[in-house]
Amino acid sequence: MNTLSRKIIMAATGLFLCFFLLIHFLGNTQLFLEPEHARLSFNAYSHFLTGNPLVKMVSYVLYASIIGHAIYALLITAKNKAAGGSYKKDNRGRASKWYSRNMGVLGTIVLIFIVLHFQNFWYVYKFGEIGLDTNGNKDLYAVVVAAFQELWLVVVYVIAMIALCYHLIHGITSGVRTLGLFHPKYVRWVNIVGVVYSVVICVGFAAMPLFIYFTNSK
C-alpha cells in the first residue's frame, strides 16, 4: 500500500464521517423543541434508530470508519515524522495554517470526545437503567438533560466542537483534493461549502448543551 492509497482511505472514511455528522445534527435539532414535545419526539427518534436493521448496518460502517480513520492517521503520522526534516531554526509555519499542520492533535481531542460521548449517551442507552416516557420509549431525553446540568461537561463539549470545526475545515478540502478534484473553480466552491458546513455543524452541536444548560438550570 502506497502513500496515495493510505490517504484515499483517510479521505473516504473522513468524508463518510462528515456525512454522518449532518444526519446526527439534523436528528438532534429536536432537542431545541419545547421540552415536553422534544422529549417524546427525541425518544421516538432514538427508538427508531436502534430498531432499524438498515441503521444498524450503517452504524457498523460508522464504527469501522472511526477506527480506520484513527489507525491510518497513526500509520501516516509515523511515516511522516520519519520522512520530514527538523531544523535548528524553523520558520516554516508562516506558509500554512496552524490547523492544517495539527490535524493529529485536533483529531486526538475529537477521539477522546467521542469516547466520552459514547460513555455519556450510547452506553447508557444500550446498557444503563433508563426510565420510559409516556409513549413507552426509553427516555434518553432525560439522560441528555441530566448530563448537561454539569457545567464542566458543557465546557468539554464546546471545546471539542471547536477542535472538530478546525479539523473539518481542513479535512473536507484536503479529503476532496485527495480524491482527485483538481479544477480550480470547483475546488474553490468546495472550500467555501466546506467552511460553511464545518461552522454550521459545529456551532449547532455546541449550541445543544448550552441551550439545555441555560434553559433547565433555574
Add this chain to the structure above:
Amino acid sequence: MKLHLKIWRQKDRKSEGKLVDYTLENVNTHMSFLEMLDTLNEELILKDEQPVEFDHDCREGICGQCGVVINGNAHGPLKNTTTCQLHMREFKDGETILIEPFRAAGFPIKKDLKVDRSAFDRIISSGGYVSVNTGQAPEANTIPVSHEVAEAAFDSAACLGCGACVATCKNGSAALFTAAKITQLAILPQSKEERKQRALRMIVQMDEEGFGHCSNTEACEVECPQGISVLNIARMNYEYNRASFLKFKKK
C-alpha cells in the same frame, strides 16, 4: 555590512553535523546570497580551512541547483525566489543568519549544505518521458494543442526541481514535485500513451525514495520559487485514481 553566520557543517553523510559560527565583515548589500558565501569561502581558504560546500549552477534563478534553508525558510525570507536571487539587502547590518541544508529522509546530506537530490532524477526516469517515433521531424500541426492546454502544461513544467517543497513540507513529501512532473505531461496529447503507467510508476518510485504523505497544508506552493500550484497534487491524485481504476477493470 557585518554579518554573523551560523552555518551547518557536516563532513559526510554518516558523520554528525553541527552549527559553526562565522563573522563576515564588509559584506556588500548588492551581493547575492551565494556571493556572500563565496566571500566567506575565500576567507576560509586563505585561513587554510575547509570551505563551506553548497550547490549552485546558473545563479540566474532558472536551473534549480541552489537551495538552502535560511533562518528557517527554504530559499530564505523572500517569496518566489531561489537562493541565488536573494540579495544581501534583504538582511540587516549585524544580523545573525542561520544557514542549514534542505532536510528530509529523501534528501540525505552529502556535505555541509549539499544534499543528494538524485531521488528526483529516479522519479523522473521511472515514468516522466514520452514515446516518439524516430525519423524525420513530424509536421508541426499534426497534433493541435490549444493555447490554454499549452499554457497549463507550461505552468506545471516551470518546476525547477530544486526541492524546496520537500524541505518546507513537515512530512518531507515530494508530492508537489512529482505532481508537477506528472501533470505537465498528462495534459498534453503527445503523452497520453503512457498516461496510466506514468502515474503509477512515478508514485511508486516517490514512495520508494522515502518521502512522506501529502497532508495538503499547501506550504509547498507558498515557498516554491515558481509558485507551482498545489492543484497539481490534486491532479496527480486524479491521475493515480484513474490509473488504478482502469488497471482494476482490466483484470
